[in-house]
Amino acid sequence: xxxxxxxxxxxxxxxxxxxxxxxxxxxxxxxxxxxxxxxxxxxxxxxxxxxxxxxxxxxxxxxxxxxxxxxxxxxxxxxxxxxxxxxxxxxxxxxxxxxxxxxxxxxx
Numbered sequence: 306x307x308x309x310x311x312x313x314x315x316x317x318x319x320x321x322x323x324x325x326x327x328x329x330x331x332x333x334x335x336x337x338x339x340x341x342x343x344x345x346x347x348x349x350x351x352x353x354x355x356x357x358x359x360x361x362x363x364x365x366x367x368x369x370x371x372x373x374x375x376x377x378x379x380x381x382x383x384x385x386x387x388x389x390x391x392x393x394x395x396x397x398x399x400x401x402x403x404x405x406x407x408x409x410x411x412x413x
Contacts, residue, residue, distance in 0.1 A: 327381070
């Protein structure tokens with residue numbers, strides 16, 4: 306969950322990679338890392354709250370699909386090429402995913 310919070314607060318601003326503009330690479334790595342952690346708790350979460358597990362699965366899928374649209378070869382487009390609307394879309398999806406993941410803390 307901390308990886309998603311970091312992505313939502315620092316990576317999405319474009320400030321972390323101010324010169325290389327590879328922020329989407331870092332952001333994607335945070336999402337992937339968070340998903341690995343999430344997959345470890347899926348069985349227990351599903352037993353406790355299947356709807357939350359389904360909602361998180363859907364949010365991860367949407368986040369991955371959104372980021373995939375910005376892939377360029379083995380990497381991602383330069384962050385500076387994103388419009389404010391595109392950045393806002395990514396930010397909103399990250400926030401939603403982070404909020405859902407925070408709910409797992411109440412269960413465990």
